Amino acid sequence: MDIFETIVVALWAMLPAYVPNNAAVLAGGGRPIDGGRTWGGRRVLGDGKTWRGTAVGIAAGAVLAAILNALAPVVVRTSDIALPEFPLAAMFALPAGAMLGDIAASFIKRRTGRQRGAAFPLLDQLDFVVFALLLTLLAAPAWFGDVFTVPVLVVIVVVTPLLHLVTNGIAYLLGLKDEPW
Known part of the structure; x- marks a missing residue:
C-alpha cells in the first residue's frame, strides 16, 4: 500500500469516529450525563456532555459507516x-468509542481543574481516537487487525490533531463552539 492509499484508508476507516463529536455539538443540549453531580467539589463531566448529544453522535457515526459500506464498491471500482x-460491530464501536473518549477527557479535565472548553493539548x-480504536479492537478484533495496520495508525495519529484543529476552528467561526480548539 503506497502512502496515498494508506492515508485514504486511514481517513475512510476513521470517518465514523471523526463525525460523532461534531454531530453531538450540533444536537447539543438536553440533560447532562452527570445529572449535575459533583465529585471532589467539581462537576463530574459538566453540561457539555449530554445524553442527546451522545446518542446523536453514535447514531451519526453508525449511519455514516453504513453509507460508506454502500459507497465502498463504487469507489473501489473507480x-x-x-x-x-465496516462490520456491524465496528459500525457502532467506532462512534461509541469516540463518544466515550470525549466523555473520559471531560472527566479528566474536571479532575485537573479545567473548565468546560479549556484547552488540554x-x-x-486524541482522546476519541484512542477510545474508538480500543473499543473497535474489542468489538471486531479480526477486522481491526486487517484495517488498522501500523502505517494506518501512524497516519491517524499524525493527521487527526490537524483535522481536529481545522474542524473546531470552522465550528468556532460558524458560532457553533465557544472556543477554537
Missing part, C-alpha cells in the same frame, strides 16, 4: 484502492 467495509485531539 480507484483500485482497497477500502474496508493532545488529550483534546
Whole structure:
C-alpha cells in the first residue's frame, strides 16, 4: 500500500469516529450525563456532555459507516484502492468509542481543574481516537487487525490533531463552539 492509499484508508476507516463529536455539538443540549453531580467539589463531566448529544453522535457515526459500506464498491471500482467495509460491530464501536473518549477527557479535565472548553493539548485531539480504536479492537478484533495496520495508525495519529484543529476552528467561526480548539 503506497502512502496515498494508506492515508485514504486511514481517513475512510476513521470517518465514523471523526463525525460523532461534531454531530453531538450540533444536537447539543438536553440533560447532562452527570445529572449535575459533583465529585471532589467539581462537576463530574459538566453540561457539555449530554445524553442527546451522545446518542446523536453514535447514531451519526453508525449511519455514516453504513453509507460508506454502500459507497465502498463504487469507489473501489473507480480507484483500485482497497477500502474496508465496516462490520456491524465496528459500525457502532467506532462512534461509541469516540463518544466515550470525549466523555473520559471531560472527566479528566474536571479532575485537573479545567473548565468546560479549556484547552488540554493532545488529550483534546486524541482522546476519541484512542477510545474508538480500543473499543473497535474489542468489538471486531479480526477486522481491526486487517484495517488498522501500523502505517494506518501512524497516519491517524499524525493527521487527526490537524483535522481536529481545522474542524473546531470552522465550528468556532460558524458560532457553533465557544472556543477554537
